[in-house]
Amino acid sequence: MKLEILGTGCPKCIKLEELTRQAASELGLEAEITKVKDINQIMNYGVMMTPALVVDGVVKVVGKVPSLEDIKKYIK
Amino acid sequence: MANGCCSEGGIKLLYPCSGAADVGELADQAVRKLWKEGFATKTCLAGVGADLSGFVQSAKGADINITVDGCSMACARKCLERIGVKPVSIMLADLGYKKGESPVTEENIDKIASAIKEASSMPLKGKAGDTTSGGGCCS
Numbered sequence: 001m002k003l004e005i006l007g008t009g010c011p012k013c014i015k016l017e018e019l020t021r022q023a024a025s026e027l028g029l030e031a032e033i034t035k036v037k038d039i040n041q042i043m044n045y046g047v048m049m050t051p052a053l054v055v056d057g058v059v060k061v062v063g064k065v066p067s068l069e070d071i072k073k074y075i076k
Numbered sequence: 077m078a079n080g081c082c083s084e085g086g087i088k089l090l091y092p093c094s095g096a097a098d099v100g101e102l103a104d105q106a107v108r109k110l111w112k113e114g115f116a117t118k119t120c121l122a123g124v125g126a127d128l129s130g131f132v133q134s135a136k137g138a139d140i141n142i143t144v145d146g147c148s149m150a151c152a153r154k155c156l157e158r159i160g161v162k163p164v165s166i167m168l169a170d171l172g173y174k175k176g177e178s179p180v181t182e183e184n185i186d187k188i189a190s191a192i193k194e195a196s197s198m199p200l201k202g203k204a205g206d207t208t209s210g211g212g213c214c215s
Contacts, residue, residue: 046123
């Protein structure tokens with residue numbers, strides 16, 4: 001599973017990464033988690049604001065930090 | 077261009093229908109003018125129509141989505157409604173612009189841009205105390 005955190009480094013982007021790592025760990029998932037900071041790469045997803053969470057190439061949430069439980073639902 | 081997550085005043089996205097007729101071109105040009113002015117961000121209606129996840133989730137995450145349709149077929153508004161998003165809808169037909177009789181002039185573009193600004197100056201949807209949603213992410 002490939003998880004991408006789209007964001008340029010703001011506090012919410014950092015929080016989303018932390019929660020995503022926690023969610024993957026608690027679920028016991030073997031996931032490759034990467035941060036995407038390049039604005040052109042972010043725009044290639046059609047994402048208009050950050051942070052955003054991408055799961056295996058599919059954008060799941062944009063512009064907010066979901067709860068830990070919601071993130072678990074996205075990555076299950 | 078994607079909005080930075082620290083944008084002030086909430087995220088406003090603009091979707092012109094950009095239809096083939098003169099009114100579609102007027103909608104497109106007026107939106108581009110507002111985009112250049114920094115009033116809001118133009119995005120791709122086709123991306124929503126194609127069900128591309130980034131565009132769909134961006135619409136769902138924006139504070140205000142504004143559709144600008146040239147005619148009463150309201151293609152832009154219906155694209156947003158199809159994914160469960162209720163936009164602020166502006167129709168040029170309601171402003172008196174008839175298909176095939178509305179030249180694409182600077183005067184008309186300016187008038188439509190002003191009408192879009194006026195129609196979309198409403199409170200943002202963000203909930204009080206909700207620090208996880210909306211555009212502001214630096215707090």
